[in-house]
Amino acid sequence: MMTGVALLWAELAVGLLALAVLCMDFVAPRLDKPVLGYVSVLGLAAVLADLVQRAGRVGGLGFSGMYVLDAYAVFFKALFVLTAILVLLMTLEYADRLERGQGEFYAFILLATTGMMLLSSASNFITAFLSLELLAITSYILAGYLRGHPKSVEAGMKFFVIGGVSTGTLLYGISFVYGATGSVDFKDVAATILNRESTDPALVLGMVLVLVGVFFKIAAVPFHVWIPDVYEGAPTPVAAFLSVGSKAAGFALLIRVLLEPMLAMKSSWSVVVAVLAAVTLCFGNLAAIPQRNIKRLLGYSSIGQAGYLLVGVAAANELGIGSVLFYLLAYLLSNLMAFFVVVIVSNTTASDEIDDYAGLWRRSPLLAAALTIGLLSLAGVPPLACFFGKFIILGAAVQEGLIWLAAVGAVNIVISLYYYLLVVKRLYLWEATDPRPLPVTLVARWTLAASTAGVVFIGVYPSPFLEWSLAAARVFF
């Protein structure tokens, strides 16, 4: 059993790394900025290796119950660190387009990751709010990073305004919960609700507002409106980071809030989450069909993917939560692979329009194959990772009797396949207007190859990853 500051070793490592990068940035001349990126990647890789190696053997509650380290938290921390590594590698490809502040960019990603890691361990509404704010504010800055580009500034502003509203809603809800139960600790609130005989309207209102704040973060419909514009305008690595990291962080909090303080109200929220899941699935996938910009398409696609994750949350049994965690891992690799290719292609073509991907098979077979595998994995095609994720999420839904929800999820597999194939069609079936080969750096090649191998391996042999996810989910059951 660990106590005190020792529990925070991973967050401290990443946070200190962020500060170190900031300091080094002051002394590093412009040409050496990529070194900061590589230093961050190596540092994060060390943290990830340490987390994975210590996975089963750590645990503890600290800071008077404000911070909990359990298998669930460790799983998410590893996920966030992996996300940050891939996003940083992506940024190294993108770095020339960041006119100013390249060094601080790396530091902001690291700080956001720290926020996310803290969020996964929050066992108290205040800790949750603090970490959420750390994540949110760094995200706003990152979204509006390209100060010279009106689209990026617009994205940053929109994100800031909507994010601010959602944070305000969250805080308002927390205040009601505190008022009704006298505590902000998850376990205490759960015990209070259990002992109560009637449902306090203030408590219900508080919980609803808290959930609304969290739903903004994961971009469930109808709280999704910020996604397309922010993803399109923000620098592509930031869009990638938001689509995976921010979403996973939102789910980490959502699951903990639903299954710890709100456990006693399960019969009420289960229906709400199920309906929200169905609406999110349908809207996200249908709205992606007419998109002509690949970042907007990936944005709407991520809304659809959040729908699948919500199906697992609605099921809320061991397989349901375990499948959400597994799916987040599979989704992480697939989505970041797709964004990686988008960065490399747009470096040469200076375009994010889907039609400009025509004939990519000729210009760079590696990029076309990597993008196809990423998109087909997102679509849920075997033998790729997200197929198994969708399979067990729908299985969990059927287990809980939500057959209608499983049917909605199943039909959406077909709908999403359509728009992913629209991109694949351009990659392989159409001819390129400019047939010159696309340059791909060595680091990018290795990263894409490793991600592809990961996606295929997880899809064909999911057992160890599923075991890990189920072990993390068992924390709640």
Next chain:
Amino acid sequence: MSWLTIIFLAPVLGVILILLTPAENKTAIRRLAAAATSVSLVVAVGLLFLFDRDAGGFQFVQKVAWVPSIGISWHVGVDGISLVLVLLTAFIIFTGVFVSFSIEQRVKEFYIMLLTLVTGVFGVFITLDLFWFYFFYELSVIPMYLLIGVWGSTNKEYATMKLTLYLTFGAVIALVAILALYVMAADLTGTYTFDLLELGAIAFPQNTQILLFLPVLIGFGILVPMWPFHSWSPGGHAAAPSAASMLHAGVLMKLGAYGIIRVGIVLLPEGAKAWMPLVAVLCMANILYGGYVAMTRRDMKFMVGYSSSSHMGYVLLGMASLNIIAFTGAVLLMFAHGIMTGLAFALVGWIYEQSHTRLLPEHSGRYGYDSANARDPSQAKYPELSGLAPQLPFIGGCFVATGMASAGLPGFANFVSELMIIVGAFSVYPVQAVLAVFGVVVTAVYYLRAIRAVLFGPVNPAWGKLRDARLITERLPYVVLILVLLIVGFYPSLLVDVIHTGSVAVMEKVAQGATIVVQERP
């Protein structure tokens, strides 16, 4: 390590080796593909003779735990039914690789997609685990998208998208039923398992069986293609390159029927008994409507495509009758029709490659609206196909043999199978059996017309430059396929005895409607 896993891994190894070969080395790629598929074929033929006809049950079994926490295992084994289908797949892919030697564009990607597709198909036929069944079933759909979209012809973008989405839709309908089966089995027995043998031993409540059979029937039926879910099929066949059509009509459509048998009839026998009368009616639409439409097609690939749908109607009739003779005939027809349709698509593909047109001449009959005509005007501007027999004696001869086989001429395997189906169906659905006989006449009409018009009409001098199949690699596929049809046609017990062991087990399950434990042999 089971022989079946070797059959499955041979194309996988082929894909890996081809990935490592540079794209310019087309000969090496073709040789690798031929080598991989010949391994599968040799092992499959060997298994046919190693199969213990007296013991029956599932043989060459291998079981390895894969995801124990949810009950998934790598469990493979074949009974009489699936062994014959594995053999069919092996023959079709082997010959398909040779037929594809004429492809010159993007050869590497073509063979990767083709071998990935066949891996999925082998996987479906050998697996005894419901998860892997669905896994390989869906895996078989996507490579088709690229095969048709890149190397296809008429209206390929529309056809391939429609085909892929329609088939995925069918797969996900079946998925919901599969998950419901899985959860219900766990509720009844307390253990979570996807193992087909364990699930087959569970007696599901009758109402559940009837309820769940419908999504299984529709989901897998879409691939058969059961009328009215067939509209993806003609366009898809017409657009696909020859080897893809051979695989698709020859093998993929059998996946649907196999799914109905393995997941529907064996696991949900009460449901089968309840819904089969409906199938018996729908299959008539397949046989007669499909046949009549085939008669009005001017594009030969559409004609063969509708002919395939039509013959799958016979398979459905055999399955719907739920008795030993008809069922065995249905499985034998799956084999025979697969081979025959592979032949037909390969031959039409040969003519198309040489002449760039597949249209039957105007003078040979009255034709209906042919969407291919309307959307592929490039074909219409070529001279009419007519009198090709003197120019293409070998291909012409094979075409005649194919037409005769399709019409059910005794001596070919199709005759045996169609006879068994009609005899078996007559006792249960006499009206349908009689109408099905007329389907034979309809088949003869459109094939004979095509043969007369294209091969034996007035010789069109515009076709003086057409090449006949001369090299061994060009003639081999047609010779192999025709020989198979003749051998099975003259000595059907080679396959019928094997299929029989499987049908007996299925029919016993249907008769009892409840628990039957199917034998396992290591």
